[in-house]
Amino acid sequence: MASNRPGEPEGSRALLLLLRTAPVPGLPEGLHYPSQLRAIGEAAGLSMEAEFSLEQVIAQTRRRLGWESGEGEGESPGEGEGEAGEGPGENAASDAGPYGCPGPTLDDVRPAARLRDRLAAALRADSDAMCAKLLTELSIEWELHPGLDALCQPITVSRQEGFLPQLARELVMSAMGFAATGRRSGLRHCSEPWCGLPFLDGSRDGRGRYCSTRCSGRAKARRRRDRLETHRQGEPS
Ligand SMILES: [Zn+2]
Numbered sequence: 001m002a003s004n005r006p007g008e009p010e011g012s013r014a015l016l017l018l019l020r021t022a023p024v025p026g027l028p029e030g031l032h033y034p035s036q037l038r039a040i041g042e043a044a045g046l047s048m049e050a051e052f053s054l055e056q057v058i059a060q061t062r063r064r065l066g067w068e069s070g071e072g073e074g075e076s077p078g079e080g081e082g083e084a085g086e087g088p089g090e091n092a093a094s095d096a097g098p099y100g101c102p103g104p105t106l107d108d109v110r111p112a113a114r115l116r117d118r119l120a121a122a123l124r125a126d127s128d129a130m131c132a133k134l135l136t137e138l139s140i141e142w143e144l145h146p147g148l149d150a151l152c153q154p155i156t157v158s159r160q161e162g163f164l165p166q167l168a169r170e171l172v173m174s175a176m177g178f179a180a181t182g183r184r185s186g187l188r189h190c191s192e193p194w195c196g197l198p199f200l201d202g203s204r205d206g207r208g209r210y211c212s213t214r215c216s217g218r219a220k221a222r223r224r225r226d227r228l229e230t231h232r233q234g235e236p237s
Helices: 012-019 034-043 054-064 106-123 128-141 163-180 213-234
Strands: 144-148 154-158 187-189 198-200
Touching (some): 012 034, 012 106, 012 198, 106 163, 128 163, 144 163
Antiparallel strands (some): 144 154, 187 198
C-alpha cells in the first residue's frame, strides 16, 4: 500500500504528487512524461510492469560506441552488455511483479492531467456538497465499485482495465478520504514564491505556509538576507 508521511491520509502522497504537476501562477503545465505517472503510480502502491528506461538505452548505446568506458558501474564494455543493464537491479523502483498492471504510456498523460484538474476542482469546491457531487461523478465515470479482497476486506475495484483506471481508483478514493475527514481546508499552496506547490498542511495550529522544511528554510534565509541588506544600506558609507 502507499506510504505516507505521518499525518497524511492513506494514499494522499500520490494525490499530492499529481496535483503538483498542475499549472499554477508562475509555473507551466508540469505533466508531460509517462515516467511522472509511474512515480505517482508507485506512490499510490500500484504494481506495474517493469519500465522501459530511455536512460538505460542511452547509457548502453554510449558504451557500445565507446563514448563511455562504463567505469564506476562494475561493468566492462563489450559484447553481452546488451542485456546486462536491463535487469531490475539498475532501477530498484521498477520491481513490479508479473501480475502488475501495464505501465503508463504517453497516451495516459493527457487523460491523467484531465483527471488531475477534476480532482483539484472537487477538492477546492466552495461547498462540501459540490465537492461530494464532483467526486461521486468521477467515481461513476471510472466505474468504481465496492468489492472484497481474498481476505474478505473491503476494497474498491474499477471495472476498467489498464494503468489509468487503476490510478484513478486510488486517487479518487484518496480524494474522497480527504473530503470525508474534513481535511480539504488543509490543502494549500506553498507560500515560497519559487515553489507554489500544493501541500497538505499537517501543522498543529493549521497555519502551515510551506510545503517542506526546504521551502521554509529558504524563506527564512531570504528574510535574514533582506534584514542584513536593509541594515547595510542604513550604514554610513
Ligand atoms: Zn514549497
